[in-house]
Amino acid sequence: MPEIGYQADPGVVTWGTLLAWVGEKNPDMQWPNSIDVFDRMRREDPQVKSVLRAVTLPILRTEWVLDGSGCRDEVTEHIARDLGVGIKGKPYVAPRRRKGRFSFKQFLRLALLQLVYGHSIFEQVYTIDASGLAHVHKLAWRPPRTIADFEVAKDGGLIAVKQHGTAGAPDVRIPVDRLVAFVHEREGANWVGESLLRAAYKMFVLKDRVLRIQALTAERNGLGLPVVISAEPPESDDFDKAVEWLDEQIKNGEDIAKQARAGDAAGVSLPYGADLKFVGVTGKLPDTDQAIRYYDEQIARAVLANFLNLGGNNSKGSYALSDVLGSFFTDSLNTIAEDVADVIDQHVIEDIVDLNWGPEEPAPRLVPAPIGERQQITAEVLKALIECRALIVDEPLRAYVRDRWGLPVEALLAGETVDAAETEAEEAAA
Structure with missing residues (x-):
């Protein structure tokens, strides 16, 4: 019973032909332009950095173990040694050496960059030991900036990924059987995915504008504007000389105003009747703090991290509300961790088992410990x-x-x- 419909244009297509299908109308958010924007967001904005850490650190901190139920001990122990994780129900045995070995924590940290860019791509690299068994040498990360294109099949499946060639060399093509692709909220043939920061982009842009206005407001009005008032012109029947004298006084006053500084040896000498003063803003300056706080709240809300804003100035809600909001947040973290584990099960663990023992051999599963459900041990x-x-x-x-x-x-x-x-x-x- 073959498929009748399709998720991509019939035949093999590239991502460039799929841009119109994604429905992203903002040019800054269209891949690959979005990579620069998301990099700027996570590196320049403290609130964005905070919410990303709130999402990724608990997932990195939780315990990841292999569940070998229904599998042979030989297979489970082989996978556990390769990945550097423990086996459920057994005490963890640390490897004797770490240098040059696969680091699961570093791999997981890079895999979670799918939340920033929408996708995180790895290439599988194996070594063969003396007994002929394949081992994971590394899962080599392929940075989003290096990705040139995605080859997608009619049914929406990934065929290959192309990387930009270096030093004038042609693009590098990596077939799907060598890839591990983490894609956040993939829909159909969209292998670029959707960044966790996409919904916060508008708030980030507006907040950046308000911050610039706030800085200009402080710069222009914080110290006041030096104003020099010239003395009255001397009495004279010659109008041209009077105008010339006033022009000279205005020019001298402008020079004095530009050079006005505070200091131990600072001072100014003015003719009789002239005046120098610093004039500040009359009236009330626009309150930009509330707008900035609102944008921060919306950025946190995009990842269900509303509790990060509790307890601040003019914040609404009590600390008791954080337990309610935190439960939704931890549920979302557990869902992300389970999705990551599912990709590793299918495209790392089962691939190793297929290479060594064939496709009929039962494969263990990677299981993350539930986040936020552990009781305090006293x-x-x-x-x-x-x-x-x-x-x-x-x-x-x-x-x-x-x-x-x-x-x-x-x-x-x-x-x-x-x-x-x-x-x-x-x-x-x-």
Whole structure:
């Protein structure tokens, strides 16, 4: 049952022919022009930087593990070693060396740049060991600025990505079987995606204009304008001489006004009847602070981070409201993390399993720990869990408690176990 309809023009098309299909009317927001705009937004605006950190840091901070349910231990351990993540239900074993190894945290940080640009593209690079098994050598990031085009099939699937050639060389074509493409909110054949900052772009532009007006207002009116009033002209029947004298006084007064400065040795000498004063603005200056605060609120609202604006000057709502708003925000973070994990499962983990063991071999899944759902661990919580037998006091738990509260390591004699030491301590106390 082949497809009858299509998501892209029949045949193989490039992104240049799909611009009209995306519906983006703003030239600044059309790819690749949008890359420069989003770079400027995240580097120049503190509020934009803040909301991006609020979105990405919790996802980077949460624990990522492999769920090997239904998979052979050999396969799960191979993937865990390659990616540098732990296995669910097993203690994490850190690699002996990190130099030259694949870094999952750095890969994840670059993958989350899809939220800034709408897409983040990686090329798979493998190495083969002595036993013939393929390992992830690196997932090489291909910066959005280097992407020249997307080749898209009739059904909307990605065929290849082209990179700009360097030093006059032709474009580099990377086929889809070597790619890992993270695309934020992709619709149909739109492999450029939609940036998380797209909805905040208008607020960013308006805020930038108001900030410039505010700076000009302070510059022009902050210190006042020096004004020199000339003395009255001497009595004379010669009108031309009187005009000439006034012109000379006006020119001298202008020079004095331009050179007026404050300082220990600053001063001015004026003829009798002349005057020098600094004139400020009469009336009320326009209040630009409220407009800037409003634009900041809208930028945060674009990513459901409204709680970032609570507690500021003239802010509406209480700190108790942050719990309600924060729940929507953490739900959105969990959704983003699950989407990232889904792409890694399909185009990294399953590709490694296919290369080494074939397409019929079950593949483990990457699982991010839920964000915002962990309870605070206190001594009272541990005591209650131990009393209800939900926890068993063993060596790993003791080591965890001592490490969490900064307690010294238990001192044991050579060959002595923790249980034996406890028994001797209890006998000595008796």
